[in-house]
Each structure stands twice: as C-alpha cells, then as structure tokens.
Amino acid sequence: MLKGVAFALGSGGMLLLRGENGAGKSTLLRAIAGLTPLAAGALLWDNSPALADRAAHAARIAWLGHLDAVKPALTVAEHVPLAALKPVGLERFAALPARFLSAGQKRRLAIARVAASGRPLWLLDEPTTGLDAASVDRFAALCMAHRAAGGMIIASTHTPLDLPDMEVLAL
Amino acid sequence: MIALIARELKLSLRHGADTVAALLFFVIAGTLFAFAVGPSPTVLAGIAAGVVWVCALLAALLPLDRLFGADFEDGTLDLLLLSGLPAYEIALAKAAVHWLTSGLPLLLITAPLAVMLRLPEAKLALLLLSLAPGTMILSLLGTLSAAVSLGARRAAVLMPLITLPLVIPALIFGTAVVTSDHPAAPLYMLGAILLAALPLAPLGAGAALRAAAE
Known part of the structure; x- marks a missing residue:
C-alpha cells in the first residue's frame, strides 16, 4: 500500500501527512501505532525497534482515529478528567450524557482525551474534522503546548493547519 | 484490567x-417448553435440566454481538488495543463482564424456572452447580466467537453458528451432572473444559481483535 516512506521526528516535532483520499495517510498512522503490521521496513523509537514491546509502544501513543470513540451512554466527564474539558471548551457540558453532543463537540471530547493522556506521541487522523474556527484555534493551542513540553505529533489533514516548525510528508 | 472491567x-x-x-428470553423460552410438552410432571422433570441448559445457552448469546460490536463501530476498539x-487481557475482561451481566443473572433466575419445570428439589443444587462453570464457559467461548466474527457481514448470524457447536461438550457434561447417578465425573469434566477455555479463549479472541483492527 505504501512504499519508500521514511521520516524522523524529534522531540517537540510535528509531522503533517498530506495526500489525496486513499493515499495511505490513515494506514501509515495505524502502522506507526502498531495496529497494522509493517510488511517491510522498521519503526524505530530512540534507535531501537518500537514494536518489539507492543505494550510499551502503546503506552507512548495517544490515538485519535477518524472515529471519536465517544460512548453515548456515558456523560462527558466520564470520558476524560474534568480538568481536560476546559481547554476544548466543553466544561459547561460535563454532566451531559455524550449522546446529546454534536459531531464537532464529540470531536472536541476526543481531542480532550488525547490532550489528557500525557503520552509523548500523538497520532491524529483528520483531527479538525467538524470543528469550528474557534475550536481549531483551541486545538492548535493544545498542539503547541504539547510540543513545548517535548511531545511529538503526527497528524493527517486536508484542512489548512498553520503551526510553526511543521514538517510535511506528502504521500 | 480492573479499571476496564469497572x-x-x-x-x-x-x-x-x-x-x-x-x-426475559431465558424465562419465556423455558416456559414455551412447558406449554409444548404439556404439564405432565414426569415428562417435564425428565427434560428440565436440558431445557434450562439450552435456554441459558441461547439467552447468553443475545448480548454477544454488542460485546465488541459497539466498540468496533465507534472506534473504541483501537483505543483499547x-x-x-495485551489483547488477551482485553478479551478476558470482556468475558468477565459478559459473565457478570449475563451468566450470573441467569444463574440467579434459574431456580424459579427449574422449579416451574418440575425439576426435583434434590437436583436443583446440582443444576446450579453445573451452570456455574457452564455459564463461564459460555462467556469465554462466546467472547471468542464475538471477536472472530467481528467485522464480518451479518456477524450476528455468524456468531451463534460459531459458538453453538463449540459449547456442545459443555452442554453434554453439564446436563449429565443433573441426570447422571454419578454427578462428580461430569462435573470434573466441566471444570476441565473451563480450565482449558480460561487461557485459550482469551488468547484466540485477542488475536482475532488484533486482526479485526488491522
């Protein structure tokens, strides 16, 4: 599906995956997460094979797929710690069952979960889908805070996302 | 894993x-037998153990398609993985939850149904004793087939077709505990099946979950 893809990402770095529909952006993200096995090649973390210890690799990753993994029966606050709701502007809805959230609000809740995970590598598949302009700004601020703390981000996106010092990988 | 179960x-x-x-399905299905074969106490007593076992088996199948299905559809499965x-611990946790929310309640409601089917009082304890490991085996094998059929078209139809043949040995020994004159031997066999399923079913289910997430 994908061939000849090579990149390296340092602490605080951000890599943006670009490409048309079906170019393999999601597949590459799933492969980095260890969900889809690599047919060939290697995935390294600090110069050692990342997938040798699956549990340890999983513990490095905060995953935001194209689905939000929001449970309609749970309240907003049961998905993430309360403190994580403010940065995405959902603090007013803490006690609301998640089934009443709009698509964009569910996306923000999923982003809040990533931000609250405390894991060093964020893998984001079309993170800004359904977000309004203010929410995109809030998302960008979360990304910058994560990078400032030494975290890394690999994201696929179609919409323009303007963050400083971003590398772009075209697939 | 405890957090996941909670x-x-x-x-x-x-x-x-x-x-x-x-x-309700368990009770209604069991009641249908009483209507179908008539109220004769001797006939009912003869088939009571088998009827309860088969009805418990079918009732435990009902919640299986949502066991991983909901997580698969809303993206939670990726997060779990x-x-x-490890994937097998996720499967084991799911099997435990299935037992706690299906097997255990079925076990608690078995006594009234068995009495209604004229099961001799002396046999009631044996029936419950056989259903306790029996429902656990059901949960483990059901979790396995729920994971294997994940992502398949018409998974809800495929799942019983995978699960039911797998539980035939448990069904044979389970009903034998109640009907046989020597209940200890089939009970040990039931325990052996449980001990085999306890590590193997979650391992298989975990591998199936990984494959489904690819």
Missing part, C-alpha cells in the same frame, strides 16, 4: 435493558 460494567448498567432482555493492555 468501566464496562458501568456501561452495561446504563444499558441495563440488554441484561433484562436476556433474562492502544491502552497498553
């Missing part, structure tokens, strides 16, 4: 109707 239990509690539906827990 979260899944909370979710099941919010969807309490699923458990109630399985229990990236939670740092």
Whole structure:
C-alpha cells in the first residue's frame, strides 16, 4: 500500500501527512501505532525497534482515529478528567450524557482525551474534522503546548493547519 | 484490567435493558417448553435440566454481538488495543463482564424456572452447580466467537453458528451432572473444559481483535 516512506521526528516535532483520499495517510498512522503490521521496513523509537514491546509502544501513543470513540451512554466527564474539558471548551457540558453532543463537540471530547493522556506521541487522523474556527484555534493551542513540553505529533489533514516548525510528508 | 472491567460494567448498567432482555428470553423460552410438552410432571422433570441448559445457552448469546460490536463501530476498539493492555487481557475482561451481566443473572433466575419445570428439589443444587462453570464457559467461548466474527457481514448470524457447536461438550457434561447417578465425573469434566477455555479463549479472541483492527 505504501512504499519508500521514511521520516524522523524529534522531540517537540510535528509531522503533517498530506495526500489525496486513499493515499495511505490513515494506514501509515495505524502502522506507526502498531495496529497494522509493517510488511517491510522498521519503526524505530530512540534507535531501537518500537514494536518489539507492543505494550510499551502503546503506552507512548495517544490515538485519535477518524472515529471519536465517544460512548453515548456515558456523560462527558466520564470520558476524560474534568480538568481536560476546559481547554476544548466543553466544561459547561460535563454532566451531559455524550449522546446529546454534536459531531464537532464529540470531536472536541476526543481531542480532550488525547490532550489528557500525557503520552509523548500523538497520532491524529483528520483531527479538525467538524470543528469550528474557534475550536481549531483551541486545538492548535493544545498542539503547541504539547510540543513545548517535548511531545511529538503526527497528524493527517486536508484542512489548512498553520503551526510553526511543521514538517510535511506528502504521500 | 480492573479499571476496564469497572468501566464496562458501568456501561452495561446504563444499558441495563440488554441484561433484562436476556433474562426475559431465558424465562419465556423455558416456559414455551412447558406449554409444548404439556404439564405432565414426569415428562417435564425428565427434560428440565436440558431445557434450562439450552435456554441459558441461547439467552447468553443475545448480548454477544454488542460485546465488541459497539466498540468496533465507534472506534473504541483501537483505543483499547492502544491502552497498553495485551489483547488477551482485553478479551478476558470482556468475558468477565459478559459473565457478570449475563451468566450470573441467569444463574440467579434459574431456580424459579427449574422449579416451574418440575425439576426435583434434590437436583436443583446440582443444576446450579453445573451452570456455574457452564455459564463461564459460555462467556469465554462466546467472547471468542464475538471477536472472530467481528467485522464480518451479518456477524450476528455468524456468531451463534460459531459458538453453538463449540459449547456442545459443555452442554453434554453439564446436563449429565443433573441426570447422571454419578454427578462428580461430569462435573470434573466441566471444570476441565473451563480450565482449558480460561487461557485459550482469551488468547484466540485477542488475536482475532488484533486482526479485526488491522
């Protein structure tokens, strides 16, 4: 599906995956997460094979797929710690069952979960889908805070996302 | 893993109707036999153990398609696989939740149904004794087939077709505990099946979950 893809990402770095529909952006993200096995090649973390210890690799990753993994029966606050709701502007809805959230609000809740995970590598598949302009700004601020703390981000996106010092990988 | 079980239990509690539906199905299906074969106490007593076992088996199948199905559809499965827990522990946790929300309630409601089917009182304890490991085996094998059929078209139809043949040995020994004059031997066999399923079913289910997430 994908061939000849090579990149390296340092602490605080951000890599943006670009490409048309079906170019393999999601597949590459799933492969980095260890969900889809690599047919060939290697995935390294600090110069050692990342997938040798699956549990340890999983513990490095905060995953935001194209689905939000929001449970309609749970309240907003049961998905993430309360403190994580403010940065995405959902603090007013803490006690609301998640089934009443709009698509964009569910996306923000999923982003809040990533931000609250405390894991060093964020893998984001079309993170800004359904977000309004203010929410995109809030998302960008979360990304910058994560990078400032030494975290890394690999994201696929179609919409323009303007963050400083971003590398772009075209697939 | 405990946290996962607690979260899944909370979710099941919010969807309490699923458990109630399985229990009602169990009682209604059992009652149908009483209507079908007539009220003769001797006939009913003869088939009571088998009827209860088969009805419990079918009722436990009902919640299986949502066991992983909901998580698969809303993206939670990816998060579970990236939670740092090994896939087999996720499967084991799901099997435990299935037993706590289906097997255990079925066990609790078995006595009235068995009495209604004229099972001799002396045999009631044996029936419950056989169903305790029996429902656990059901949960483990059901979890396995739920994971294997994940992502398949018409998974809800495929799942019983995979599960039911797998539980035939448990059904044979389970009913034998009640009907045989020597209940200890089939009970040991049931225990042996449980001990084999306890590590093997979650391992297989975990591998199937990984394959489904690819």
